Amino acid sequence: MNKKKEISIFIVFLVLIVFAGIFLKLSIFTPTSAGEKQSDIVAALIIQFGAGTTEPEAKNILDNCNLPTYKFDYNIINTPGYYIIVDKNKTNDIRDELRKRPDWTDPVFPDIDKGDYYIITVTGQAIQDKNFLEILEKNNIELEKFIWCRAKFGERPMSGISKERADELKGELEMNKKVFLVQFETIFS
Numbered sequence: 001m002n003k004k005k006e007i008s009i010f011i012v013f014l015v016l017i018v019f020a021g022i023f024l025k026l027s028i029f030t031p032t033s034a035g036e037k038q039s040d041i042v043a044a045l046i047i048q049f050g051a052g053t054t055e056p057e058a059k060n061i062l063d064n065c066n067l068p069t070y071k072f073d074y075n076i077i078n079t080p081g082y083y084i085i086v087d088k089n090k091t092n093d094i095r096d097e098l099r100k101r102p103d104w105t106d107p108v109f110p111d112i113d114k115g116d117y118y119i120i121t122v123t124g125q126a127i128q129d130k131n132f133l134e135i136l137e138k139n140n141i142e143l144e145k146f147i148w149c150r151a152k153f154g155e156r157p158m159s160g161i162s163k164e165r166a167d168e169l170k171g172e173l174e175m176n177k178k179v180f181l182v183q184f185e186t187i188f189s
Contacts, residue, residue, distance in 0.1 A: 041187050042166035043159070044070075044152040047173060048081070048181035050119075051144035058149050061179065065172050068161060073150040081146040082122040083180070084136065091118045094139060101131050112180050119180050121146075146180065158187055 045067075049058055055074040062072065086094050091111065098104050107121035126132045127143060136143060153160050161169075163184075170182040 040163050041158075041160040042153070042163055042184045043187045044150050044185040045166065045169065045173070046076075046183040046185055047149045047151065047179060048183075049147040049149060050083075050178050050180060051147065053147050053178050057178065058147070061173070061176055062151055065169055067151060067169060068153055068165075069155065070151040070153050071155075073152070075147055076150050077148040079124070081148070082124070082127055083144055083146060084120050084122060084141050085144070086118050086120055086141060088116055088118060090139070091120075094120075094135070094141070097135055098132070101129070103129060104132070109181065114177065114180075150185070152185075160187055 047058070047062075049061075058074060059072055062070070084094075099106075103125075105123050105125055107123055109121045111121075112119035122132075122143065133143075135141075166184055170184075173179045173182050
């Protein structure tokens with residue numbers, strides 16, 4: 001009788017494990033926590049570095065932020081983006097001077113505050129403008145090129161990190177002088 005009881009308990013135990021495996025979502029198979037929607041998952045960070053940032057430097061900056069496992073792509077955008085660095089005290093004067101030009105187009109991105117100076121993005125159209133280049137020369141400002149990189153999280157499709165964790169990483173990365181901007185790439189973008 002004792003042996004029959006042990007076998008029946010073992011069978012009940014196996015049946016419970018099978019039902020649990022069928023009906024419960026196991027965290028091993030999901031890239032995110034059960035409460036998060038796929039739209040709240042950040043698949044990658046798109047990071048804008050200043051001119052002259054080499055691939056090893058960019059990778060080192062990311063490694064110092066304790067990013068989860070990621071795949072790194074350096075200089076992902078072939079079309080260069082341009083910027084100027086303007087002293088915080090001169091930003092309004094430079095902006096006013098640029099806006100006086102009839103063909104000036106404000107850039108898509110807002111100015112990036114980096115403490116004592118601002119990073120002002122410049123459109124590709126502006127770098128061809130003789131008047132714009134004269135303003136830069138007059139104010140002793142150099143035109144620089146951005147370097148765009150991607151840190152893609154996880155090795156499986158549909159994997160990523162929470163928006164909250166991505167916000168933390170963004171704040172930490174943007175504290176670095178060589179990092180100008182961090183954007184999120186969602187799973188569905």
